[in-house]
Amino acid sequence: MAASKVIIDALLNIFPGDQVDLSGESLKLNQSDVFFTAMAPPVAVVFPTAVAQVQDLIKSAGEVGFSIAPKGAGLSYSDGYIPHNAHTVIVDMCKLNQIMEINERDRYVTVQPGVTWEQLHDALAKTGLRTPFWGTFSGKYATIGGAVSQGAKFFGSGNQGSVAESVLSLDVVIGDGSLVSTGSAATPHNPSPFYRYYGPDLTGLFLGDCGAYGIKTRLTMQLIPAPQSIKTASFSFQSAADMIGAMTEIGAQKLASECFALDPFLVNLRMKFEGLGEDLESLQKVFAAQRSLVSGITELASMALHGRRFIKSVGFLMSAVTEGGDTSEADTKMAKVLSIVKRHTGSEVPNSLPKVIRASPFRKINRLLGPQGERIVWFHAMVPNSRALDLYLETEKVFDLYASEIEAFKLRYGYLISVNGPSTFGLEPIIYFEGQALPIHTRYIDPEHFEKLPKYPHSADALQAVFKIREAIIGKWSELGATHLQIGRTYPYLSTRTDGSRSVLNAIKLMFDPLGIFNPGVLEK
Secondary structure, eight states, X not given: OHHHHHHHHHHHTTSXXXXXXXXXXXXHHTTBOSSOBOSSOOSEEEOOOSHHHHHHHHHHIIIIIOEEEEESSOOOOSSSSSOSSTTEEEEEOTTOOOEEEEETTTTEEEEOTTOBHHHHHHHHTTTTEEOSSOBOTTTTTOBHHHHHHHOOOOBTXXXXXXXXXXXXXXXXXXXXXXXXXXXXXXXXXXOOOOOSOSSSOHHHHTTTOTTSSOEEEEEEEEOEEOOSEEEEEEEEESOHHHHHHHHHHHHHTTOOSEEEEXXXXXXXXXXXXXXXXXXXXXXXXXXXXXXXXXXXXXXXXXXXXXXXXXXXXXXEEEEEEEEESSHHHHHHHHHHHHHHHHHTTOEEEOOHHHHHHHHSSSOOOGGGSOTTSOEEEEOOEEEEGGGHHHHHXXXXXXXXXXXXXXXXXXXXXXXXXXXXTTTEEEEEEEEEEOOOOOHHHHHHSOHHHHHHSOOOOOOHHHHHHHHHHHHHHHHHHHHTTOBOSSOTTTSOOGGGSOHHHHHHHHHHHHHHOTTOOBSTTTTOO
């Protein structure tokens, strides 16, 4: 208690009282992410509004002796920011949320880390520009700083890769409180963050670091022309092998801005979770965007009529979005997608899913719990295209090994599948289990929706079974040479690096964080 008082006094010397949260509700909220719960709550949660406050906080952490864990919206699930000890201060960056510059001529945008993907999307809407990677499913709340620190993929990832590929420059406060700028911005002579690779790539050292090397206070991303034409299509496959073959070929040719799929379990679960009414509400945006009133009405009526009829027999459902500077370019790409799908025995089905997602990309995230109030854990792996089918089949084998636990604890699971640039295939198992909701669920799920969901008591046995299955799958993935985003304390990282790589990584950590105050344990598994 005495140590906590010293820490709190130090915080109050830096921040006004309204930027230091000591309430039990806030401490409990920040004790967990979407899946993991820390052994102890943080000492406090602070909300910086200026870079100088971040610098003073880091200096104080070194002097007083406490750990600091930066976070954005907190919607990760890999133990990447929650307390690792009893003297951790959570640094919530969401109030550093200004879009600082949109430079249309030099094609970059500079933001503070608390800016959300939806906020950036709306700000760029009138410019005719966007970032190559432009957000996650949770982008209504998820921050750019969090995504860059943890790693993220989805919108734009089919041909542009993960969020890291879109970053040009960073400002980062490191362990001694000094501010490091990267790329072309790191000069006193008329600085501009227009170019990343001026000499060694210092920017890259801080991407995907899970906040282990410093706290990002400013980020610059590339801007590219927004597409003038978008085409969507969905396809049914009866075989995972056929679908994976089609997806990796589409990814290799960089045809789709998004190419993703659901296995039969998730296809049917989605239909149960989101009623037709919710889809139609989203599709009103499709209608509003139609240039022709008649075509808009026809499109909406057709999707309302046919959007769900195929679900019972669809099998694996793959969707693709192609983009172009004009209709001809988007159509040409989609024609190539259709040809690839045909060669891999896929058949076209109504395209309601990609249309809904593109009509309303940043939706409320009521799906943090399952349709029956179940807890959910996501985890993922990325491998080269040549190992894509092996990744799926080996993951299935591990689930089969735990069939008795799956039955005993009423576990259910499915897969979200995606391609990420020309070389990378991603697999994301999602396990549903009966367990007590966490404060973060009530933080983001609509109260009316949450109230209607069934509630479950805490089940240590069910949770342990999920942990065991998950760890076994991650172990198998390591044998395949898989990589991961949101590494946190979940995925084996340091232990899987070569001796030379480990030496360099340890030296970098020591250089940027000599006192070990940033997120102890992160990247160290």
